[in-house]
Amino acid sequence: xxxxxxxxxxxxxxxxxxxxxxxxxxxxxxxxxxxxxxxxxxxxxxxxxxxxxxxxxxxxxxxxxxxxxxxxxxxxxxxxxxxxxxxxxxxxxxxxxxxxxxxxxxxxxxxxxxxxxxxxxxxxxxxxxxxxxxxxxxxxxxxxxxxxxxxxxxxxxxxxxxxxxxxxxxxxxxxxxx
Ligand SMILES: [Zn+2]
Numbered sequence: 012x013x014x015x016x017x018x019x020x021x022x023x024x025x026x027x028x029x030x031x032x033x034x035x036x037x038x039x040x041x042x043x044x045x046x047x048x049x050x051x052x053x054x055x056x057x058x059x060x061x062x063x064x065x066x067x068x069x070x071x072x073x074x075x076x077x078x079x080x081x082x083x084x085x086x087x088x089x090x091x092x093x094x095x096x097x098x099x100x101x102x103x104x105x106x107x108x109x110x111x112x113x114x115x116x117x118x119x120x121x122x123x124x125x126x127x128x129x130x131x132x133x134x135x136x137x138x139x140x141x142x143x144x145x146x147x148x149x150x151x152x153x154x155x156x157x158x159x160x161x162x163x164x165x166x167x168x169x170x171x172x173x174x175x176x177x178x179x180x181x182x183x184x185x186x187x188x189x
Contacts, residue, residue: 012058013107014160015047015087015123022048024157029122031152035189041143043189044088044126045153051121053113055087056163057104065100069124070189073114077136078104083151086136088124088189090114107163124189127153 022029029046061080069075073089076098090111098110115121128136132149139145 012156012160013056014157014162015055015058015085015125016049016053017056018162020048024048024125025154031154040145043144043146043150044086044124045157047123047125047157049113049121049123051113051115052091053123054109055090055111055113055123057106057108057110058085058160059106061085061104063098063100063102063104063110066094066098071116071118073116075124076111078110079130082130084128084130084136086124086126086128087111088126089116089122125153125157127151127156 024030024045024047027033028042029048031042031045033042034040035042057078057080059080059082061078064077064079064084066074066076069088069090071089074092075086075088076090076094077084077086087110091114094111095109098104104110113121113123126136126146128147128149129151130149132147134147136147136150137145138147141148144150
């Protein structure tokens, strides 16, 4: 699997409110993915070959792109409404292809919210009746996959994304809801 951004975020995705399993909604549910903090507009790359399954409004002015990668499905969440040319439901995408851009939540924060499913189940990825994550039953922890993922482009392997933190986005970043 490729890393979905051109560089690793300088804020760790395995700790605090950004980690998988962090509390959300006052502890009534758990964070179903990892938050990869990145500047607004950062290109998002398909982590493997796949087929676009869905694209829809997600949260606070941002959208979500679902791609079936065969062995697993990824929900690329909190992305910009405008997609690169050719990215539409039913389109085939190649590993590393630019498929979306980091969006801006209405509160000002910005990240890729990254969820993974192992494709042992079917149906909508969000299932409010399935606590604690409120997601489809085949949701998996993306952390080890992200840890092992290669950055596309050798000279960028050591790069770390810069920070653009405003006071209000930092406050939201502590517990960004989805
Ligand atoms: Zn998130």
